[in-house]
Amino acid sequence: MASQDGGDRADFGCVACCAEDAAVAQAHHRSPDGVRPERMIRDDSHFIVSVQRCGLCSQAFVSVFTEYIDWVASQDAQYRTVLPITDAEADDLMAGRLSPHRAGALGHGRRHLQSDWPSDAEEPSVYWDSGVFEVREGH
Template sequence: MGSQDGSDRAGFGCVACCAEDTAVALAHHHNRDGVRFENMIRDDSHFIVSVQRCGLCSQAFVSVFTEYVDWVASQDAQYRTVLPITDAEADDLVAGRLSPHQVGALGHGRRHLQSDWPSGAEEPSVYWKSGVFGVSEGH
């Protein structure tokens, strides 16, 4: 567990939504009064992209959820990436000027909260990751 002073937030968010401790950050993102839904960008059964906002500091985030159906064991793999974005980037997503598939490029030089729950795992692995990431639709 890292510090909770927010020293690695790179100018984004507060000590709750971008807490160094992933358990603190995840709890804030899952709390209805923590990070709130703002706009749905894409809502398919296996691919959900939305803009969310921290209730404490108003930091905008793009949340990308992808699920891959496990037709054999019925343990669908689920992946979620939560990336802090600027208000202008949030506006571009909502207006359609920025595609959901392009948000991974915004990760360059930014830290994002990653939750990986592959098929067969008993619980997700949650960690901070930096850099560009791929965005793909599930199936």
């Protein structure tokens, strides 16, 4: 994994998958040639966890998607967290040695790409957040 040239960027990824601008980073993550799924860890309709890898720099990520059915609003709330992880952590997740529910603890001292789409919002908000986060299954 290539270390970046100082600055305050985290030591993960490249200028595409870990772009300073969260919207730019997300565009790369969504691109077919950007960050590709490597292994599905959980694939429930409201809780989807996968290990992904950047096509440019091979940085591994864990992606956690949760959806909450909102019977009142017309659309369901969706939340997605994408955290860069080491190859060893990716191996642990894929081998089942690390529960996806504990993946949030890996966020300590790192940034993660967060996409929040509450049921009452017209568009998702995308931003870099940092630190440990809670992994909860949607419903």
